[in-house]
Amino acid sequence: MTPETLEPLTLPAAGPDDGAAWDDWVRHRAEDGLARAAALVAGLREAPPTDAVEVLRQWDAVSLQLGNVAAMGSLFGNVHPDEAVRTTAEKAEQDVSRVSTELSLDAGLYALFAGLSEDGLDDQARRLLAKVRRDFTRAGVDRDDETRARITAIQERMTELDQEFSKAVRDDVRTIRVAPERLAGLPADWLEAHSADADGLVTVTTDYPDAVPVRQFAHDAEVRRDMLDAFLNRGYPTTEPLLKELFDLRHELATLVGFDDWASYDAQVKMIGEGPAIAEFIDKIAAAAEGPMRRDLATLLERYRHDRPDADQVPAADAAYYEEVVRKEQLQVDSQKVRTYFAFDKVRAGLLDVTARLFGLRYDEVPDAPVWHVDVTAYDVVDAASGDGLGRIYLDLHPREGKYKHAAQFTLTDGVAGQQLPEGVLVCNFSRGLMEHDHVVTLFHEFGHLVHHVLGGHVGWARFAGVATEWDFVEAPSQMLEEWAWDAEILASFATDASGEPIPGALVEAMRASDDFGKGTQARGQMFYASMSYRFHVERPADLTARMVELQEQYSPWPYQQGTHMFASFGHLGGYSSAYYTYMWSLVIAKDLFSAFDSSDLFAPDVARRYRDKVLAPGGTKDAADLVADFLGRPYTFDAYAAWLAG
Template identity: 35%
Template sequence: MEGLRSDFRISTPLPLPRSTASSAPKAPMKRMVCPYMRKSMLSFALLAALAAGAVAQTPQEKIKSAIADADATVGKILVVPDGQRTYENTLGPLDDIQAKLEASTSMPIFMQYVSTDAKERDDAREAEELLTNWMIEFGKREDLYRAVKAYAATNPPLDGEKKRLLDFVLRDYKRAGMDLTPEKRERLKTIERELQKLGTDFQTNIYTDETTVFLRPAELKGLSEDTLKRLKTSNGLVAVTMDGPTFNAIMDSVESEDARQKVWYAYKRRGGKKNVAILEKMILLRNEQANLLGYANTVNYEAETRMAKNSETIAKFYGDLRPLVREKAKADLAEFTAEKRRLTKNTKAGLFPWDQAYIKDQILQRKYAVDSAKVAEYFPVQAVFDGLFQVTQSLYGIEFRERKDAKTWHPDARLFDVFDKASNAKLGEIYTDLHPREAKYNHAACWGLVPRKVWADGSVQLPVAALVTNFTAPTADKPALMTHDEVETFFHEFGHALHNVLTEAQLARFSGTSVARDFVEAPSQMFENWIWDPAVLAKFAKHYKTGEPLPTKTLDAMRKARSLGSGLETEHQIYYGMVDQAYHTAKDGKVDTTKVGVDLLAELEQYPKPDGTWFQSSFGHLVGYQGAYYGYQWSLVYAQDMFERFEKLGVLNPEAGMYYRKNILAKGGTMDDAEMLKAYLGREPRMDAYLKRLRE
């Protein structure tokens, strides 16, 4: 997941959300990532000073000081006479504000995710709220808008990033409603305030939902002892809560179909009908907002800044993808149904949603004999860490040098400088914080912390990223071990880190992962492929006791099992995306979300239609990622298409790595994403590699 970060644009930003990972459905190809949000921020110099006790300001005071500096720059822009406006005194300073603000407000924003101090975390959230409120007002300043319009009216002879910056700033102002009449702007503000409150209520209802299913211990046969110990009991019954780990464990391992069905239904009702009402009100307001701004519907508004551009392109994407995925999904259904009939000794048994994960796990054990716990013994964290560095250093012509004396927020956190091997020039910094602790952010994410910026005097502000995970910590007699899924996650997140620090963008606005949100996951999704390659694993996958390499037959079994159920899982992801599209293209924004969801389920999936659920009440992506869920599959198509070059030239081929570094990672957001991708591929993108991966 690309880390949650403030959307510093000359427009009204979305409220800064918390992770939605826990509400994300299970993904095809083993991994779902959360949607892209712009940067949280960190300046190492400030961090070191704070750690040394040199800065006495409270987090709120730090934010206010940074805002005062930004306001002072705005003041200088505003006093320039319209006839004398230039890039240097009007447009350029807007990017300067972004670069300075992101670098200087980092600590109070980022510490809410990693600090061990409760007050510091609370202060971080308050500081974030101060910054968010300022940014909302900043995006609505009519005086600043008039200054930028006056500069644009001179038809300045800009090119490259500067021309792109002007285009983006003007587009952002339009999307913020600055061209509307005062009455419409006021209505837009009212809608934005109401949507912010409704969105908060919707998410709160999910996270605070206390739905519990009480089952007899005998009904939970197959569930691990560790999971059972974690669950509370009442009057001899086990209280099954609806948190993600518990739900997934039951779906994966409980033998009783009746128990799985009860838990599945409860899970699909989280948030309650109150959230259905909230969602339908949000959909109505979003449609009105889009209409006020001149868009036919919410999807067209959201897609404008993405690669897809409009709802028609997304509809075509799904129209092309669905029949191709259906072939694999039918084969999966036949295999899974046959396995269920074998297990139940019922030749007429059908497959239901609450069966899929359990049946998949049974096939994995019987057909492939893959034991994830034993596989983890070949992946000690430090060995994986070293192997990842070795692979990326060779591929991209870079070198990591740990800064041993760095002051960080916790002893587990480490800092690495990234250098270009050829020139020995420092490119950026990467922090790692790998192990769990109390109150730490409990998923895996990479924060793009400081953007790259080339200042007018030629000096460079270097990019900084932080990779935060929760891999099992070592014990006194055993090193920290990683499951293969965790290794995949590690490579994924490191893909984001490299995208951040290998950027060559001149302007902060286009630094690193500042690409379209339906492309941002593609580079990191692509990098997941490395951990399935025998030559890559040979470098570091060795047993923590004996040093023996991962057995070839084990890896072969893992590779064969990789696409097990991928058709059914992808079809389910298509369903989620098309439901989102249907909600947000509905005429006048009026939609019965439950009926639409049920009708589409009957059309798009092969399961019998289960009645009495309202899954949309807990579909967290419908707040903050509305109209854009398609991006998960969209970016996977591009990820596999880009990987094809490495497959042909070799995943460890430095020539392929440098070509990718220069033509994708270095570009950041400096050019149109579709044009960048086409230039890298040397052709139009296609689905072939994605479909091959789905089927193999």
């Protein structure tokens, strides 16, 4: 059986309210994809092609089919409004994990690939063959029957645990109930959207459109503390035993296939290469951020002592509020004034205009496209020069019950030249009204993943499609795109207040200066999260809270808030596992990538096109270091990041 060109993806036409139609569609798509993959595998087992390239093509087609099912399962397991559909989607993802594990431990298939000759293979085919062989050995195909059986059980249980963890965090939306007068300081539009109930109290949730403004603007310190307490305790105690079991199983799997620990196993396929290098990188960033953090904290504590003369540190619950006070009083940036320029609808339109111009694209809205919720908008992505269709994107940008609580790009289909177009989904939780500028930056960041997915979805192999580079590089293109959300001229093109006046350039410059304040504390906070991600997997502590507190004291600028368990809702312990360091690793590269652009003309077509062609469009066809070197004309360095951090 040979690979085939797949029909364009068609979502259920029955509409998002018809849960039965969606449930049937998800189930049937999963069954069809798994059956196609099984038929392709059977062909490889029973009558493999004699040509090595055709063997690789058929195996890559298996990956594409399984990837279609897994991506669908992951997306709709996290975003569909019907719980029954989410459950069906989660099962589809579990089925793919089970099949993938079985295939990775199939000695006969491994022998097929181990015996292939590289004679006549081009660079991409040789690259793919090397990765396939490595996949098999990392999976443990060369271990004895008993070990392979144990690996199978571990893989299945890890998938279940990861889904249970994500679901527990997703579903645990906590609330505080507050008298209206205690919400003084919150923006007027926020207050208008939060009326008191029959008991005279306002219910505030831990979803971002509530939690962030309350912590940033509420004058009442007790309200801020209660909100942070609720936010940091999401998922607890439900997720603690899930995480402990997950850490133990990951460690066992890594040791069964010959690694010292999970971090070493996971790092082998990343730019960083080795597990212990993660700890070294964390400490390198922490040391570089020490001076900037101390300056930030001194400024913050000085202002905090105006209100709390005897204080020797700023509590975590007060950090965001007093950072805002410093920015307003000393740096002349009032976030409530800033947000009046960032109405959600204008920001979304501006994002599309900016990225279309930068990358040479056009977004054609598809108003009749079937979607899973009325909030979702679909666009066909078109190459502006050639008119060629490049894929489809979906924007699902507001919170709702049962939906993924953070911001992320989800794959719906990977694109492969001549087989299927890429489709991706941006999943966020933004306010429907005015946005904080931080959220505007987040929107640009996450859209960067979506553009990468679409532009990189036209390579010849599914294995290298879209965002298929090393995992510690994937954030770099998105982090670089954040720079376009800081440019005064670009912001003025879409950031206008209610009267239509664009955001003043002087205010944007003040916002930039304000952003410099807090870089040190932000970097050290990230290293706290990264150290927790790494140490939990290497040490597998019996008391996760106690070890978290120790790491917070070592790395974080903020003291521990008693009685809280932040790790319990730290969703990146699932997908990123021991590798949360990757955000900062990628940022080092992102700052170097941005150094190639002319800050006075961020749309300069030559560099923008070179970036599109050299970094985004190749997907994973080259190692990330080579993609960066192709664009910069040299290897990346730490210099640009160090200069940025130092200010």
